Amino acid sequence: MIKVDQEKCTTCGICVDICPVSAIEISEGVISIDRGSCTLCGVCVSVCPVNAISIKRKAKTEDTSGYKNVWVFTEVASGTLKPVVFELLGKGRELADKLDQKLCAVIIGSGADKFIDELGAYGAELIYMVDDPIYENYSTDAYTSAISQLITEFKPNIFLYGATHVGRDLAPSVASNLGLGLTADCTDLSIEEEDNLLLQTRPAFGGNVMADIICPNTRPQMATVRPNVMEPLAPDENREYEVIERKISIPSRSVRTKILETISGREEHEVGVEEGDCVISGGRGMGSADKFEVLDELAGLLSGVVGCSRPIVELGWIPKSRQVGQSGKTVSPRLYIACGISGAIQHQVGIRNSDIIIAINKDPKAPIFDIADFGVVGDLHQIIPRLIDRLKKR
Numbered sequence: 001m002i003k004v005d006q007e008k009c010t011t012c013g014i015c016v017d018i019c020p021v022s023a024i025e026i027s028e029g030v031i032s033i034d035r036g037s038c039t040l041c042g043v044c045v046s047v048c049p050v051n052a053i054s055i056k057r058k059a060k061t062e063d064t065s066g067y068k069n070v071w072v073f074t075e076v077a078s079g080t081l082k083p084v085v086f087e088l089l090g091k092g093r094e095l096a097d098k099l100d101q102k103l104c105a106v107i108i109g110s111g112a113d114k115f116i117d118e119l120g121a122y123g124a125e126l127i128y129m130v131d132d133p134i135y136e137n138y139s140t141d142a143y144t145s146a147i148s149q150l151i152t153e154f155k156p157n158i159f160l161y162g163a164t165h166v167g168r169d170l171a172p173s174v175a176s177n178l179g180l181g182l183t184a185d186c187t188d189l190s191i192e193e194e195d196n197l198l199l200q201t202r203p204a205f206g207g208n209v210m211a212d213i214i215c216p217n218t219r220p221q222m223a224t225v226r227p228n229v230m231e232p233l234a235p236d237e238n239r240e241y242e243v244i245e246r247k248i249s250i251p252s253r254s255v256r257t258k259i260l261e262t263i264s265g266r267e268e269h270e271v272g273v274e275e276g277d278c279v280i281s282g283g284r285g286m287g288s289a290d291k292f293e294v295l296d297e298l299a300g301l302l303s304g305v306v307g308c309s310r311p312i313v314e315l316g317w318i319p320k321s322r323q324v325g326q327s328g329k330t331v332s333p334r335l336y337i338a339c340g341i342s343g344a345i346q347h348q349v350g351i352r353n354s355d356i357i358i359a360i361n362k363d364p365k366a367p368i369f370d371i372a373d374f375g376v377v378g379d380l381h382q383i384i385p386r387l388i389d390r391l392k393k394r
């Protein structure tokens with residue numbers, strides 16, 4: 001049920017302008033909602049500046065049978081599609097095939113049409129596109145409104161987002177707006193045999209168990225998925241796709257944030273730890289912040305990127321953006337070198353998808369050796385300089 005708190009309401013009219021089904025009007029200084037036309041999409045709730053509108057939803061969705069297809073949110077950054085989009089399309093294809101449903105991509109932006117061929121090549125059969133200058137930069141308000149309206153109209157069964165900064169902001173906002181469930185930071189997804197529910201797997205209890213989470217009562221079943229854990233399909237330009245375009249105009253005054261300046265946390269040329277083909281990480285065994293210079297030198301010789309374990313971030317030696325593991329980044333390089341890292345389960349979950357893991361540790365019983373392909377038992381302060389010397393002589 002939708003309600004307006006008339007005492008809080010200032011009759012600013014934002015909800016009237018934004019309602020996609022024109023169910024809201026102001027008459028004689030009072031807001032009224034036509035409950036017959038209202039679809040409970042929640043857009044008015046999300047944009048009301050004084051929180052005067054609320055929706056009370058039933059705890060259980062009566063009928064979920066009308067919800068079909070697997071949707072993937074398409075995130076664009078610096079003019080290109082984020083790699084996680086292709087990974088989600090790869091996993092989405094598998095889920096959609098299992099359910100005998102369609103794989104769809106949702107793209108919102110300004111000039112969004114330039115990405116649709118690429119989305120089609122990576123497996124999207126149906127692409128929902130919302131193209132308007134208001135979506136040029138990501139904003140929680142505008143994107144939540146647009147996605148909520150698409151969900152209300154097209155009723156997807158599953159909706160996947162990358163567990164990126166944007167995905168981690170948008171998915172909970174949509175979930176709260178529409179009263180949906182959401183599993184954050186999944187590391188695997190599959191379909192349960194009995195009820196065809198989405199099994200959303202993620203580490204729980206400090207990474208000691210992998211929990212399978214289901215969402216039986218609401219649709220779509222929504223999950224954010226860590227970058228670098230799913231396999232993309234090989235692109236094929238001959239794959240066929242269909243585009244459904246929707247005009248969803250959001251009044252600019254309903255967007256409560258404004259981008260004044262964009263300051264990159266990383267130099268333009270710098271590669272993120274999650275993107276590196278070779279990642280060299282240091283742990284507490286490095287001993288001090290200045291010792292990381294030797295890892296920088298090694299990374300330079302191997303065209304690698306320096307990462308670290310969590311204590312290093314807590315000590316303030318390296319920024320959080322370079323932390324590898326459960327509460328940091330998941331990496332999938334061709335080569336991962338762990339230097340002075342014990343290999344706690346929370347670190348291991350972030351490096352499992354590496355092709356080759358080399359561990360350097362003075363403790364032969366360190367758990368990192370359980371998952372390492374090659375292990376060197378010894379003092380890293382002696383081993384790494386020797387390795388650097390060797391590489392320089394190549």
Ligand SMILES: Cc1cc2nc3c(=O)[nH]c(=O)nc-3n(C[C@H](O)[C@H](O)[C@H](O)COP(=O)(O)OP(=O)(O)OC[C@H]3O[C@@H](n4cnc5c(N)ncnc54)[C@H](O)[C@@H]3O)c2cc1C
Binds near residue numbers: 323327329339342
């Ligand atoms: C909810 C939660 C989330 C977490 N998330 C993360 C995460 O995302 N990433 C993460 O890394 N951790 C995470 N942790 C922390 C994790 O449990 C471990 O505490 C952490 O990974 C240990 O870091 P370390 O291996 O650098 O340090 P230590 O465990 O102290 O290991 C240091 C290692 O260095 C070796 N060593 C010492 N000196 C030398 C030397 N001279 N030469 C060679 N080897 C040497 C030692 O033998 C030892 O094995 C998380 C913990 C929790 C509870």
